[in-house]
Amino acid sequence: EAGVTQFPSHSVIEKGQTVTLRCDPISGHDNLYWYRRVMGKEIKFLLHFVKESKQDESGMPNNRFLAERTGGTYSTLKVQPAELEDSGVYFCASSQPTGYSEKLFFGSGTQLSVL
């Protein structure tokens, strides 16, 4: 079974540019999450999709971040325009809803560097 895949694995862009990150969850997983780890800090929640609907986007930093999940399959996270503080590792995770014991399967992350 294929795991969660993220693309690209690394992205280096200049401040003010736009970047789009992609996540392909495990097939059949309704839940999809985006998390971010800024250097030296803990992994932090950004948002949660259930199928194509945004269930919780309370962790999104500001309106420069836009997440979509068309058709309830893969998801994209767009940062426009990127700022220096957006640098970090962006993780995607997916799961099947099984209650509070639900375990998340993570991708390897996208390392974003904004120069």
Add this chain to the structure above:
Amino acid sequence: GQNIDQPTEMTATEGAIVQINCTYQTSGFNGLFWYQQHAGEAPTFLSYNVLDGLEEKGRFSSFLSRSKGYSYLLLKELQMKDSASYLCAVRDNTGKLIFGQGTTLQVKP
């Protein structure tokens, strides 16, 4: 606020036992997870505790005390491949996972 504390780094010897502690203060509690993450790779699930006590799974065990807001991950018979970051995470009352900063474990020969 929400806070999860774990040591930043630990070092142990191959074949030994190591205990990684985690204390938490969160808005609600719906279980505690431990994940392992090798450098550049995806975090992978190790264990889940929701009731007090010890959960054993091979060389790894995880303990929880809800009254103390405390958990530990115990790794026995350490192997070089156990060198990794270990992440403690609590599911809060909104269902989100709240992570600690992670403990980088270095296993030496």
